[in-house]
Amino acid sequence: xxxxxxxxxxxxxxxxxxxxxxxVDSIRxxxxxxxxxxxxxxxxxxxxxxxFVPTALVCAEMSTTYPKQGGVYLWGKExxxxxxxxVTVWYQYAENIVYYPPLISFIVATGTYPFFPHLAENNIFxxxxxxxxxxxxxxxxxxxxxxxSLITNVFGMIGLIFPILLIIALGGYWTYTNxxxxxISLRHVSDWLPDFSQSGIGASFTAVVLSLTGIEITTxxxxxxxxxxxxxxxxxxxxxxxxxxxxxxxxxxxxxxxxHNNSSLSEGIILAFKTFFEDMNLPFLLPVIALAIVFGxxxxxxxxxxxxxxxxxxxxxxxFMPMRLSxxxxxxxxxxxxxxxxxxxxxxxxxxxxxxxxxxxxxxxxILMTQLYMVMYICIFISFLASRRTHKHIHRPFRVPGGKYxxxxxxxxxxxxxxxxxxxxxDVPSSINKSTAAIALISGFIxxxxxxxAAIIYRNKQLKYA
Numbered sequence: 001x002x003x004x005x006x007x008x009x010x011x012x013x014x015x016x017x018x019x020x021x022x023x024v025d026s027i028r029x030x031x032x033x034x035x036x037x038x039x040x041x042x043x044x045x046x047x048x049x050x051x052f053v054p055t056a057l058v059c060a061e062m063s064t065t066y067p068k069q070g071g072v073y074l075w076g077k078e079x080x081x082x083x084x085x086x087v088t089v090w091y092q093y094a095e096n097i098v099y100y101p102p103l104i105s106f107i108v109a110t111g112t113y114p115f116f117p118h119l120a121e122n123n124i125f126x127x128x129x130x131x132x133x134x135x136x137x138x139x140x141x142x143x144x145x146x147x148x149s150l151i152t153n154v155f156g157m158i159g160l161i162f163p164i165l166l167i168i169a170l171g172g173y174w175t176y177t178n179x180x181x182x183x184i185s186l187r188h189v190s191d192w193l194p195d196f197s198q199s200g201i202g203a204s205f206t207a208v209v210l211s212l213t214g215i216e217i218t219t220x221x222x223x224x225x226x227x228x229x230x231x232x233x234x235x236x237x238x239x240x241x242x243x244x245x246x247x248x249x250x251x252x253x254x255x256x257x258x259x260h261n262n263s264s265l266s267e268g269i270i271l272a273f274k275t276f277f278e279d280m281n282l283p284f285l286l287p288v289i290a291l292a293i294v295f296g297x298x299x300x301x302x303x304x305x306x307x308x309x310x311x312x313x314x315x316x317x318x319x320f321m322p323m324r325l326s327x328x329x330x331x332x333x334x335x336x337x338x339x340x341x342x343x344x345x346x347x348x349x350x351x352x353x354x355x356x357x358x359x360x361x362x363x364x365x366x367i368l369m370t371q372l373y374m375v376m377y378i379c380i381f382i383s384f385l386a387s388r389r390t391h392k393h394i395h396r397p398f399r400v401p402g403g404k405y406x407x408x409x410x411x412x413x414x415x416x417x418x419x420x421x422x423x424x425x426x427d428v429p430s431s432i433n434k435s436t437a438a439i440a441l442i443s444g445f446i447x448x449x450x451x452x453x454a455a456i457i458y459r460n461k462q463l464k465y466a
Contacts, residue, residue, distance in 0.1 A: 011224045016235035017242070020056075024214050024243055027164050027250065027293070028106050031268025032207025032366065034254035035429075036198070038184040038191040043208050044248045046194070047417070048240060052212040054414035055377060056236050057400045058384045059215060060222040064397040065387065070314045072216065076379055077318075079386040083456050086320050088379035089311045090452040095372040096308040098448070100345050102265070102365045103301060104130045105358060109266035111294040114274075114287040120267055123352045123361075130349040133298075134305075138342045141306045144331030159296010163289060164250050167269070170276040171253020178279065182256045202427025203363060206370040207265075209421050211247055213373055216380065228398040265362040269293070309337040319462040320455040360432050367425045367437075368444045374418040381414045 011019075033040050062075045070077070070085075072092055077085030108129045109120040119125045175182050185191050198204070225231045254268055257275040264271070270290055277285050309326070313334055316326035325336045352361040387394075388407055400406045428437040 013225065013231050013235045013238075016222075016225055016232065017239045020215065020235070020239040021242055021246075022161060023217055024212065024239075025161065025164060025246055026211060027160065027167070027269055028103065028297070029207045029211040029265075029366070030247065030251050031254055031258070031263055031265050032204055032363075033211060033247070033251045034258065034268060035204045035263055036195075036201075036208075036251070037255045038186050038252065039193065039195045039198075040208070040251040040255065041192050041248055042194045043205060044244050044251070047205070047208045047212055048244045050413045051209055051417040051421070052215065052243075053236070053240055054410040054417070055380075056215045056240070057233075057406075057410050058381060058414060060228075060232055060236070060398050061396060061400050062380065062384055062387065063216075064222050064228065065391075065394060071311055072376065072380060072383075073311055073315050075383045075387075079383045079390060082318050082320075082459070084379065084383070086315050086318075086455060086459075087452050088376055088383065089315055090455070091372050091376040091379065091448075093308045093312055094448040095369050095376065096304065097341060097344050098348065098365055098369040098372060098444075099304075100134060100301070101130050101348050101351065102362045102369070103297065104133050105266055105352070105362055106269075107133070107294050107297045107301070109264075109358065110270050110290050110297075113267055113270045114290045121358050123355075123358060126352045126358050126361075127349050130352070131346050133301075134345050135342055137298075137302050137305050138338050140302065142329070142331070142333050142335055142338055144333060159292045159294065160300065163269070163273075163293050163296075164246055166289070167253050167272060167276075168246065168249045170273075171249070171256055174253075174276055174279060175256050183259050184252065184255050186252075202424030203367060203429050206367055206421060206425045209417075210366065210370050210373070212243070213377075216377075222398050229401075232398055233401055264359045265366065266358050305341075306333060306338065309334045309341065312337060315455075319459045321458065363429060363432060364437060364440055367428065368441055368448075371422050371425055371441065371445055372448060374422050378415060378418045381411050381418070385411055 033044070036043055063071075066074050066078050068074055071089070073085045073089035075085070076088035105126050108126060112125075113120040195201075222228050222232045225235070254263075254272045258268055258271050270286070270293075273289050274283075274286055277283050312321070313326040313328075315321070316323055325340070326334045327336060328334050348365065351365060352358060355361045355364065385407075400410050402409065426434070426438055426441065428434055
């Protein structure tokens with residue numbers, strides 16, 4: 001989603017662990033993963049080993065080998081040329097655009113449910129609020145009114161990390177005191193193993209994978225630790241275990257109290273907290289935790305409003321678009337790109353009036369986002385293989401462990417997991433018509449791919465007449 005500024009001082013293994021955990025751990029996608037019930041344990045382990053770990057290792061090598069500003073665009077550009085680099089960064093940009101409406105709908109549903117439950121599922125209200133919130137934050141970024149890093153970090157801890165820890169603790173307590181009321185069981189081995197007979201298993205798996213994305217941002221710090229070849233794998237191992245345990249435990253807590261029929265991407269989290277607090281005779285705490293999640297999510301959203309445009313700004317210098325589109329104002333904000341981004345988000349938000357309910361709109365956008373994201377990761381793995389082949393003698397502060405075999409295993413697992421995720425994502429929840437969803441997802445993917453083709457054609461013309 002953007003580049004991270006590197007620190008001058010060397011970071012400790014603990015710092016790398018905390019950066020990774022706070023960047024990847026997120027509560028928003030877990031209601032989708034919770035649909036697996038107790039089987040979420042095996043699906044998180046599968047996604048962690050086949051997707052998360054290979055992605056982290058490969059991105060760590062690429063970010064330390066090509067440390068200049070440019071991120072995934074630079075990785076593709078240096079290995080397979082400008083066009084491949086732009087395709088990579090475009091899909092990163094596209095998934096960010098699709099990410100905004102479902103994130104804001106989650107924020108709105110979480111914030112309104114304790115006070116006005118009926119509004120949390122009102123399509124028109126959701127449409128209006130998505131546009132109000134996104135355009136307000138866009139103006140904040142255009143005029144340079146940044147939240148301080150201290151405020152952002154505090155909101156992030158209170159609104160994102162604390163709710164995960166709280167829901168795990170409450171889930172454990174509730175399951176212990178109400179074992180017969182739980183919607184899941186962990187008594188038998190079969191409860192832990194994957195169940196491929198469930199309806200909509202593909203969509204739920206995309207929620208699991210989506211909750212493990214974003215590691216490509218944190219790997220920029222791999223070169224900032226002492227002895228990265230030994231320290232980073234150690235930090236990655238610890239952070240992977242902590243991320244998988246926390247996300248799995250959180251999903252189980254939600255699944256234990258929110259039945260499959262009542263689960264919702266927009267309201268799943270707040271419904272779980274509602275059950276916990278009512279059982280403990282503490283219903284007054286529901287608005288408090290809801291507002292904490294809202295402020296934490298808004299702080300996170302504000303950080304990412306401008307981030308995708310920064311990558312495109314680098315690409316614009318290589319003539320993939322008119323420079324006037326990435327022109328920055330005195331606050332270093334690329335105003336034309338931010339306005340274009342806002343217009344696209346407004347168009348995407350119309351999904352919520354074209355579907356029967358908010359939950360279906362969130363599912364479709366989440367799945368489309370995951371598909372676009374997986375294409376970006378596929379490009380990264382291809383760039384990694386090309387880098388090893390064409391830049392054999394370049395200095396690599398960090399290398400994927402295992403030599404040639406490690407390279408093959410990591411890239412193979414990563415590529416297969418990306419393709420499988422795209423394939424199974426068309427298995428949508430039973431509440432959504434499969435044919436309609438397939439048409440919508442394929443159309444959306446094509447529409448978001450066309451600008452990349454247009455940009456490449458534009459650049460070729462620019463070079464031809466230069």
